[in-house]
Amino acid sequence: GENVEQHPSTLSVQEGDSAVIKCTYSDSASNYFPWYKQELGKGPQLIIDIRSNVGEKKDQRIAVTLNKTAKHFSLHITETQPEDSAVYFCAATSPRDDKIIFGKGTRLHILP
């Protein structure tokens, strides 16, 4: 089955700097890669996603890149702000089944 690895587990960046979180997946059939943000005591919420026919997608300060050959995808947050502090999860979905498999998460701290 699909396996998703996510790094780093914890990331601290100065406010205004950029943050990058990386994920790899194992199933070459996976074709949908969402990113979720989880704030304390709440359920995760989708912040951006990318499909396998696209290499990059951007939404304001957030961008995601996908390298299908290497089976990895990354989340980029620019001009970080205090409200970006949260846990971020990557995920992968294969058309073989309807499973959505998550990485272990990255706790992002934005330092003042």
Add this chain to the structure above:
Amino acid sequence: DGGITQSPKYLFRKEGQNVTLSCEQNLNHDAMYWYRQDPGQGLRLIYYSQIVNDFQKGDIAEGYSVSREKKESFPLTVTSAQKNPTAFYLCASKGQGKAANTGELFFGEGSRLTVL
């Protein structure tokens, strides 16, 4: 408001007791999921259902059971066979059904189960 509701938010259980966590959605979504969240472990899939009266095991189904008798509801029972049940449980739903496997997951606010 449309959304997904989990209850109870906090639950305490004695060892050896079964407990059922409720998950209800009014989004008219076909697919529903249960995940378990432990510190440093991310979200691990317990069970999922793509359509009413059908469900599949996820990666950590042992000690859990589910039912999907109605489209809106996907309750999870944590049985006494689950060796380490203390965790944060998240339910989610997704709009696309079996025909398409991509789409946004909408999560509830979670249920925290503590075994005493």
